[in-house]
Amino acid sequence: MSEQPIHSWITQVRANLASPEPKRLPPDDARQAAVLVPLYVDAGNLWTLLTRRSEALPHHKGQIAFPGGGLEAGEDAWDGALREAEEEVGIATSRVLRLGQLDEAETPSGYRIVPCVGAVAYPLETEVNRDEIDEVFSVPISALANPTAVEEREVTIDGVERHLRVYHVGSRTIWGLTARIIQQLLFRLGLEAVDPSV
Numbered sequence: 001m002s003e004q005p006i007h008s009w010i011t012q013v014r015a016n017l018a019s020p021e022p023k024r025l026p027p028d029d030a031r032q033a034a035v036l037v038p039l040y041v042d043a044g045n046l047w048t049l050l051t052r053r054s055e056a057l058p059h060h061k062g063q064i065a066f067p068g069g070g071l072e073a074g075e076d077a078w079d080g081a082l083r084e085a086e087e088e089v090g091i092a093t094s095r096v097l098r099l100g101q102l103d104e105a106e107t108p109s110g111y112r113i114v115p116c117v118g119a120v121a122y123p124l125e126t127e128v129n130r131d132e133i134d135e136v137f138s139v140p141i142s143a144l145a146n147p148t149a150v151e152e153r154e155v156t157i158d159g160v161e162r163h164l165r166v167y168h169v170g171s172r173t174i175w176g177l178t179a180r181i182i183q184q185l186l187f188r189l190g191l192e193a194v195d196p197s198v
Contacts, residue, residue, distance in 0.1 A: 009041065010099065010119050016188045017100025017117055023197055025104045030112040034081035035068025037185060038091060038120040039099070045140050048185075049124060050178070051089060052135040062134070064174045066115065066181065067091070077101065077114035089136050090127025096120055102184050103197050107177050108157065115181045139169050144182055145191040165196075 038049045048066075055062050067088045071080040082093045096118040104114050126136050143149060144167055151166040153175075165183055167174040174182065186192035 009046065010097065013039065013117070013119075013189065014099050016190070017102070022101045022114075023103040025106060025112055028112070030106060030110050032071040032077075032080075033069055033111045033113045034071060034077040034084070035066040035113060035115050035181070036081040036085040036091070036096070037066050037102070037115050037117045037181065038085070038096070038124070039117060039141075040120045040122045040124055042122055045142060047138045047140050048144075049089070049091075049120075049126075049136065049138050050174070051133045052137075052172075054130070054132050054134050056131075063176065063178070064172060065178050067133075068113070070111070078116050081114075081116040082118075088129050088133050090125065090129075091120060092125075095125075102181060102188065105177055105180055113177060115184075117185065137172075141186070141189065141191070143169055145186050 040047055040049075050064050051067055053063050053065055067085040068081050069084040069088075071077070072083075075083070078098060082096060085091045085096070086093055097120075099117045099119055102115040102117065104112055106112050124138070128136050149168050151168060153164045153166055155162055155164055164175050165179045167179055167182060180196060183192055183196045187195055
């Protein structure tokens with residue numbers, strides 16, 4: 001996904017996200033939420049932007065995540081993802097080009113989340129909401145696709161055995177739902193061999 005004109009990568013990513021259609025979970029009472037997966041090109045490489053959530057938050061504190069959160073009444077996934085991205089990291093809705101969505105996923109904390117993938121104009125301008133976010137940082141997609149950055153780990157959470165994928169990027173550890181979203185994004189981009197939804 002490098003060294004391509006901007007219209008070329010946008011067209012390709014849109015096509016990859018459109019087919020097959022992203023999966024949706026059966027209706028239930030879980031809280032609806034959405035995240036924005038921002039993509040942009042810098043120096044011929046595709047990048048994404050992540051946040052480290054504030055240690056003062058009641059849920060998922062200190063974890064690395066894409067900007068996002070719970071939907072408000074009447075919002076769809078895109079509305080919520082764009083609103084939250086603007087509130088948390090200052091990405092203006094007008095600077096996001098909608099590319100598509102990934103599979104809906106559940107969290108053990110009771111959320112069901114739709115990842116919305118958007119192209120963001122470069123240079124990326126951010127304004128961090130320090131009440132919610134401790135850090136914003138960018139990662140090249142190629143670093144996430146590097147097999148040496150990936151660890152498969154078996155853990156016990158609340159008495160339940162779970163298989164976790166963990167990404168190590170510099171001094172940062174990315175796991176949980178964010179790692180699952182990254183894995184699915186890489187699969188859709190043709191950079192991951194195994195379909196994580198199967």
